[in-house]
Amino acid sequence: MRNVEIAAKVQQVFEVREFQTETRSGKVGSFIVGDETGTIRVVLWGSQADKLSQLKENDIIKVQSAYVKENRGRKEVHLGDQGSLDINPEGESIGEVKKINSTRKSINELAENMQDVEVLGTVVQVYDIKFFDVCPECGKKTLPKEGSAICSQHGSVTSTSSYVFNAIIDDGTGNIRAAFFRKQVENLLKKSQDEIVEFRDSAEKFEQVKHDLLGKQIKIVGRVNKNMMFDRIELIAQLVFPDPDPEEEIKRLQSEKPAESSNQQGSVQESTDTGSVSSQPAPETEQSQTDNVQQSPVSESSEKPMFNIDKPDS
Ligand SMILES: [Zn+2]
Structure with missing residues (x-):
């Protein structure tokens, strides 16, 4: 995604560091911003990094002509010399910042109705994607009718594909079935909607994807649901990190260790x-x-x- 513009509130500022590779050298620094919908890291390159020293927590910033990059499964906003960063511009206000306040749990601790739990585990079993047609306006399932689709609320619509994917995650204390819906399927598989819809007509192509997922370690933030039909609990993924940073995870485990x-x-x-x-x-x-x-x-x-x-x- 290019030419991105965001306005958000500064949450945390990191130090600038200098780097040198075979082809170039320079400065890079980053900070975390948030708004009512979540938080994201902003990465400043070159002379933009000098502005980090002026930033403090709760400043409102406006970034223009930035681009979005994915790093370890998380999106970041990157800003180079051609972009701009305004600090506390007039006329911008940001509501309360939504923070992901998840609690790390081991799988054997999970219980029905837990919210915002975070699980780090290995994919040990995968299933085929299930596709279904939804209304583009409200996201509800549609019923096929005479070559068209009917939404109970919006009548005759051109439906779009939605999908759910299930996998069993194991963390050494136990295992649980995790369900990934639409956006989280895209995050987990690192594929676009168009790429995923292609699997609808070629299940054999999906076999390779399943194979690649097995044995992968992933981090899921979600809620625990009771599946009445099968009398078991399941983890509904609300956020997936397909490439958790091992070092960060270990530091975190250690910092959370009781004294x-x-x-x-x-x-x-x-x-x-x-x-x-x-x-x-x-x-x-x-x-x-x-x-x-x-x-x-x-x-x-x-x-x-x-x-x-x-x-x-x-
Ligand atoms: Zn609808």
């Missing part, structure tokens, strides 16, 4: 070294599970790492 567990750091560190982050026990069961690790170090270290990481320095 009283610090005397067990040696054994917890051991499970971190295997790369099997999700096997890190939840706080309330830490004692018993940590004991298990000490009793059976062989089985722990023989687990296949989900990713290779350097030991975080903190």
Whole structure:
């Protein structure tokens, strides 16, 4: 997406750093902004990065002629010399910033009706995408009728394709079926709506996509729903991070660790070294599970790492 314009409120400002590659050198810096709909990182390149020192929390900024780039599954707004950044421009106001306030849970902690839970796990089973026709105006399912489609609210409409995708996610404590609807299918598969609709008529092409997803580690923010028909709980994805940053996740797990567990750091560190982050026990069961690790170090270290990481320095 090019030529993007946004106005938003500054949430957090990071330091400028200089970089040098074989072909170029320069400066880059970033900050987080938000509005009523969510938050996003703004990345400033070159001389734009000098403006970071003028920014402080809750400033309103307006960015013009920026472009959107995806980094590890998250969208970022990038601004180079040809763009502009105004700080506290007249006439701009931003409402209360919506923050994703999710709570990290292990899968065995999930229970019916939990909201805004965050799960980090591995895709262990995938299903075919299910397609259905929806009204372009209200998104409700339409019924086919004489070559057209009928929306119960909008009458005869030209329907568009919507889709749902299911996968089983495992984090070492248990597994759960996760459901991804439309936008989150696009986020998970990193494909556009048009690309996904193509699978509707060529299920065999989707086999490769399924194959590539298996074994991938993903992060999901969502809510837990009870599926009455199958008498089980399911995770409804509201936000998907298809490429969570391993280092960030480990730092986060460590920072969320309760202080009283610090005397067990040696054994917890051991499970971190295997790369099997999700096997890190939840706080309330830490004692018993940590004991298990000490009793059976062989089985722990023989687990296949989900990713290779350097030991975080903190
Ligand atoms: Zn409708």
